[in-house]
Amino acid sequence: MQITNSGKYSSIAELFRVLNHYQLNYAYNGDFTNDLTERILALAETNMDVESESLKIKKKVYFIIVESLQNITRHQGSSKDSRLMDGFFSIHKFLGGYLVGSGNAIENDHIKPLSEKLDRVNSLSADELKEYQKEVLSAGGFSEKGGAGLGLIEMVRKSGNKLQYDFDKIDDKNSYFYFQSKITDAQPQENSEIEKHNHEVVKSVHRAVTENNLKIFFQGQFKHENVRSLLSMAEGSIYLTEKFGFKKTSVAIMIELLQNISYHAAGINNSDERPGLFMVADNNNVCSLITGNYVENSKIDALIKKIDFVNSLDNDAIEKLYLETIMLDNNEVKQGAGLGFIDIRIKSKNKIEVEMVPYTDDKTFIIIKANISY
């Protein structure tokens, strides 16, 4: 299938399909604070635990993530122009390994020395890298913003792969720097998109993410511990913390959407799985909180009917429905009872949008979108 990364997609399903080609597990686009990077790290860690990764790969991936995040925060500019301000970070999981990507603006004057440094590190054999590392350590020469390429050397050594990079010109003064590091446990499968679009993965994903105004992307297992880390990460983004009332409403809706997946989502291979999708997008002062998960086809009609009904009600009717629903006695294990959608509709003050993507004969991928104007 031909992948084009031009422009905005007309549906969330289409955007998700494209990002899926790059086996995207996590992406964040925006301002990076130290607090946020800690939350991103915590999410990556719980996620690898939930995915039962080996300790060996976990340690390597963790190290690469730390280095990549440090590169973003260290070189993050201070400007009103979001193309210069926003950093980008992504994690891609493919068969046999991970790819960690980052992006940030740099001044054009820095392109040459940075490229030389990267090329130098990439040209060395394992033994030569070891020697070079000793040399740099004893020389003690640190670059202005800290680090003397030591991080880069360690990244090549730990990942076992060459570092890949690219620049995209923004204007006469600045360019966007794309950087990616692949951590492989075994030989990746040849048909993997990661392999096909080898050095352009981060650039392509960054383009799709920015053109569709995505702030956060996560796809994985929505087990309780993962949901907790995901929520904490989303709460830590500057985008949400700027306005108090907006943050409260957004986080409250996020809680309902995420719990909805961990309670009700169908698994693909077994019933313990909770595969799902979470995205935050921002279009012209409307924040969209988006989740996706599989639902058994036998339950689709009831779900759609419920959402349509909630959408059809005016303020008084929805308030009445809230009170009726809360008094319903349901002591079953599945505890939603439909109060979640009512709450989302009331708090967002907008209709809940739904997209359906047929998956198998008995399951459908359901995308739910709550929009909050601010």
Next chain:
Amino acid sequence: MAILDLDATEDLPCVLFDNDKGIFEISKRSLPENAILFYEPLINYVNEYLRSPKDNTNVVFHFDYISTSSTKQIMKMILLFDQLKQTKQVNLSWNYDKGDVDMLQTGKRLEQLTSMKFVFNEV
């Protein structure tokens, strides 16, 4: 009955139930994996208290965030205090963070389902 004293976690609330003093406080975040399971011992504690309640009972809620599945359980608990109100003095305070309109409205909705008058405090 011993004091029920639970520290808050990232997704569980801080709980202080003292039947001796007639104090029932829940605060912070209530986002448990299973709200029915989490609230069951709390509701049992209140039920036990109702057998020999104090003349004055003070109930204080101050949620930072509350999931709808928790709200349902909190409602169950409030209805127990509403029952107690028929014979004893019960003060129920619904506190919320400054500017947290959503939380104020949640409290107002629950109040409608009782015969009590909640005291709303923006703190």
